[in-house]
Amino acid sequence: EYDYVSTFMAERFYDHSTFDPADIAIYAKAMALPGRTRGGMEWYRSLAADHAAALEYKKQPLEIPVLGLGGDQRFGAQMVPMLKEFATNVTGGSIARCSHYVADERPDEVAAALIDFLKTN
Template sequence: MSRNLSAELRHVFHRVAADVSLHAVVAGSGPAVFLIHGWPQTWYEWTPVIDQLAEHHTVVAVDLKGAGNSSKPMTGYDKVTMAAELDALREALGFETVQVIGHDFGGMVAYAWAATHREAVTRLGIFDVPIPGADLWDTIYADPTVWHFSFHRNPDLPEFLITGREYGYVESFFRGRTSNHGAFTDDDVELYARALAQPGAIRSTLGWYRALEQDAEDNRKFKQEPLTIPVLALGGADRWGPKIAEMVSEFATDVTGVSIPECGHWVVEERPDVVLDALANFLER
């Protein structure tokens, strides 16, 4: 898969809290679309789709707090706090409203953003991720494919075991959760491994996992008032795709579900053509 971009990229940094600056890559013009990555990735996850999205939209691909070139503070990784920081970035960039697309942990943050800033988020995409607080959440830790949810929540031990082994650890997540085995090159794996090896990055991104029970508690309250904006629930047929529309419908009333055949967890890299088609039909221009 080619990662060469023709769109002109602008790197921006904004302080969104006393101890948090967020980095984002901006491209194109038109209605704003925020793209939010998952673990163990950075804004670079979205490179397969940025060029085409930027033809009709202002694309803002963010490094979440804890990842990439964004700040890595000691605390504040519950998704409500992270969503508030993204909304501060929206305001700093001058957008009154935004459409938000999130994959993996980015989907969790995107939902929290839409639920807590309902006047700002007009459309929401959640890609291949379970939402904390969903009905299935109480049994999720029994699913052997999410063994890492429990492991990553342990204090200190994951940092000790991952440090110095970032490449192998990252590679195992990509290769073991994909149906299209050409989706990631060795260079892609190396890029994400280097990002994870930055000072504080392992600890910070594991903080996303360590906040999951707080996230579930928050989301159970939010879903008492379901979202009414259009929501795109998309997943790989070999991962969350068969379940994602029903799950997201617990939290929103206007849900379009897409399960991508012959696709695993990494939907953007594995099937960018299908993702782009789905977004073309979903996003406002």
């Protein structure tokens, strides 16, 4: 699991200084528990069913406030437009200097965005 986790994370970090080998070892140890890696792969196996469900969700978009955040080096610029397909009141956008692991790479910025979102909604 360490090889899988370390490779997966290395490909999806923007700022590699935000994690050290001990952090990756914690993730790998969790993934090594019985059923965890298999369970994690189920997300990918369910993509076809998720797509079918998403087409149904689009028919009645959420009206509640939705916050969408993404790393500017990954999906940040697309988060709000993507979520607007499913909700009418979407805010958020890019978090600078990060990629896939937004909350891990930039926890202070994510926390600030969440607090602001919760205060205003």
